[in-house]
Amino acid sequence: MKPIYLLLSLIIALFSLSCSTDNNNGKSDVEWSNIGLNVNDVTSIEIQDDILYATDNKSINKIDLDDNNSEWEKFNFDVDYPHEFISDILFFKDIFYLVVSTTEEKDDIPDNFTTLFKSGDNGNKWEEVDIQIEDQEQPYILDKLKKSSSGNSLYSAPGYIYKFNIEDNIWVNMSSGLQIGFIESLYVSEYQEGQVWVGGWKSTFKPYLARTLDDGLSWKVFTDEELDINSDATIYSVLSHPEKKDEVLIGLGGSTSSANMIRKSENGGLEWKSVFSGKNIRSIANSKMKTDRVYASGISDNGELFIVISDDFGNNWSLISYEDNSNDFKVNDIIVKPENDSEKVYLSTNKGIYSVEFRLQ
Numbered sequence: 001m002k003p004i005y006l007l008l009s010l011i012i013a014l015f016s017l018s019c020s021t022d023n024n025n026g027k028s029d030v031e032w033s034n035i036g037l038n039v040n041d042v043t044s045i046e047i048q049d050d051i052l053y054a055t056d057n058k059s060i061n062k063i064d065l066d067d068n069n070s071e072w073e074k075f076n077f078d079v080d081y082p083h084e085f086i087s088d089i090l091f092f093k094d095i096f097y098l099v100v101s102t103t104e105e106k107d108d109i110p111d112n113f114t115t116l117f118k119s120g121d122n123g124n125k126w127e128e129v130d131i132q133i134e135d136q137e138q139p140y141i142l143d144k145l146k147k148s149s150s151g152n153s154l155y156s157a158p159g160y161i162y163k164f165n166i167e168d169n170i171w172v173n174m175s176s177g178l179q180i181g182f183i184e185s186l187y188v189s190e191y192q193e194g195q196v197w198v199g200g201w202k203s204t205f206k207p208y209l210a211r212t213l214d215d216g217l218s219w220k221v222f223t224d225e226e227l228d229i230n231s232d233a234t235i236y237s238v239l240s241h242p243e244k245k246d247e248v249l250i251g252l253g254g255s256t257s258s259a260n261m262i263r264k265s266e267n268g269g270l271e272w273k274s275v276f277s278g279k280n281i282r283s284i285a286n287s288k289m290k291t292d293r294v295y296a297s298g299i300s301d302n303g304e305l306f307i308v309i310s311d312d313f314g315n316n317w318s319l320i321s322y323e324d325n326s327n328d329f330k331v332n333d334i335i336v337k338p339e340n341d342s343e344k345v346y347l348s349t350n351k352g353i354y355s356v357e358f359r360l361q
Contacts, residue, residue, distance in 0.1 A: 029359040032322050036072055037061060038352035044144075044333050045348045048091045052346065053123070054353060057085040060098065060123060065337075075123050081113065090145040092154060093166060095120050097129070099142045101158070106141070113139040133162060133171045146188035157186040157198050163216065174216030181208025187238035190286070192245045199235030199250060207235045207252065211269060213245075222269055229272075233259035236298070239284040241313055242291050249314045251281030251296055262296060264314040275314045279306065283334040287343060289360055295334060295345050303327035307345060307356055322354065 040056040047053070050066045058079045064070035079086060079100060088099040098117040102109055116129040131140045143158040154164040161175035161183075174196075181202045189195035194215035200208045207229050209222045229252070237251035246268040253260050262276040262284070280299035287293030292313045300306050305322035306329075322329075333348040342359045 030320055031357045032324075033355045033357070035346070035353040035355055036063070040352055041350040042332060042348035042353055043086060044088045045335050045346055045353065046089050046091055046096075047335055047337055047346070048096075051122075052353070053089055053091075053096075054348060055086040055089050055098070060086065060089065062123065077117075077123075077126055081110070084113075087142075088144050090147065090154075092145075092147050093151065096123050097145055097154070098126065099145055099156070101141055101143055106139070109139045109141070111139060113141075115140055115142045131171055133173055135176075136160070136173055143183075144186050146186055148188055149190050149193050155186060155188050155196065157183045159183065161186070161196070161198060161216070174212075175219070178210060178219045179221050181210075183208075184234055185237050187240070189240050189245075191242045192240060195240060195245065197238040197240070197248070199238050201232075201234040205232040207233050209235055209238075209250065209269065220269070226270060227272060229259075229263070231256055231258040233261075236280075236282045237284045237296070239286065239294065242286060244313075247313055249275075249284055249294065249296075251284050251298065253280030253282065253298060257301065260301075262308075262314060262317075275310075276308060276317045279308065282331055285334040285336050285345070288336050288338040289343050295336060297331040297334060297347055299330050303329055305329040305331070305347070305349065305354060307347065309358075320356065322356075326351075 060075040083104045084102045087101040096119045114128045117126040119126045142156040146155045156162045163174045182200045184200040187197040202208045233252040233254040239249045241247035248265045260280040263272045264275045282298035284296040294310045297307045304325040308317045330350040335346045337344045344357045346355045
C-alpha cells in the first residue's frame with residue numbers, strides 16, 4: 001500500500017502545481033519595475049526615441065530607457081501661478097507640446113494666463129503658443145491633448161472640445177451645439193480617422209458619453225437608457241478596437257463599488273454589457289503587438305497597484321498586482337511600448353512611475 005500511497009501523493013502534488021500555474025494568469029511571464037520619481041504625482045507620460053518624459057504638477061522630467069545607468073533629469077520649466085499645474089505632454093510633428101491647466105474659476109484667471117507651450121529642441125527651451133478660437137473669449141484653458149490618426153490635428157477637451165489643424169494653423173470649437181457634460185476623458189482613435197469620444201459625468205451624477213464619427217460635424221450623445229448603468233459613475237476612459245470600429249470599451253469609477261467597472265459595446269455604443277468589475281478604471285490602452293489585447297488600470301479598493309489584461313478585447317480579464325505593494329496607489333496614465341518579443345506597459349501614478357513587462361509569444 002505504501003508505494004501506491006506515494007504514487008497517489010505524487011500525482012496529486014503534480015496536479016496541484018499544474019492548477020496553480022494555470023491560475024497564475026501567466027505571471028511567470030511578467031516582470032514589474034520601479035522606474036522612479038516615487039515622491040511625485042506623475043500626471044502624464046510620453047515616450048519618444050526611447051526617452052521617457054514625465055510631468056508632475058510643477059515640473060517635467062526625462063530618463064533614457066536604453067541606458068541602465070541613466071538618472072532622471074529635470075527640465076528648466078517654471079509653473080509660476082499658484083493654482084496652475086502641468087496636465088499633459090505630447091510629442092506631435094517633431095514638437096513637444098506642454099499643457100498647463102488651473103484649478104481657479106474662469107473669472108479669477110488672469111488674462112495673460114498661458115495654457116499651451118511648445119519646444120522644438122526636446123524640451124530644453126519652451127515658448128508660449130498663442131491660441132485664438134472663433135466665438136470664444138480668453139483665457140483659454142486646455143486639458144489633455146490627443147492627436148489624430150492622420151497626424152494633422154490636435155484635440156483638447158477642457159469644457160469645450162477644441163481642434164487645432166496644423167496645416168491651417170487655426171483652433172476651432174468642434175463641439176458647437178453639443179450638450180456638454182463634465183468631461184474627464186477624451187479619446188481620439190489612432191485607427192479610425194474622425195472618431196472622437198468624450199466621457200465624464202452629468203449634473204445628475206450619471207455618466208456622460210458622446211461620440212462623433214465625422215470629426216465633429218455631427219455628434220451622438222448617449223442617453224441614460226442606452227448606457228444602462230444603475231449607479232452614479234464617471235466615465236474616465238474610452239477605447240475603440242483597432243480594426244472593428246463599432247467595438248468600444250469604457251472604464252468607469254465612482255464612490256460606490258457598483259460604479260467601478262469596464263463596459264463593452266459591439267454596436268458603436270447603442271448597447272452595453274459589463275465585462276469587468278471591482279476596480280475604479282482610470283486608463284485603458286491598446287497593445288501595440290496584438291490586435292485584441294488591452295491593458296487597463298486605475299484605483300483599487302485596497303490601494304494596491306494593479307493592471308488588468310484582456311486578450312479578446314474585453315470579454316475576459318486577468319488581474320496582476322504589484323508584489324511590493326503599499327497603499328493608496330492611483331494610476332493616472334498608461335503608455336505601451338513594444339520591445340522585440342515583449343511589451344512594456346508604463347504606469348504613471350501618484351507615487352511615481354512603474355512598468356510591467358509581458359513576454360508575448
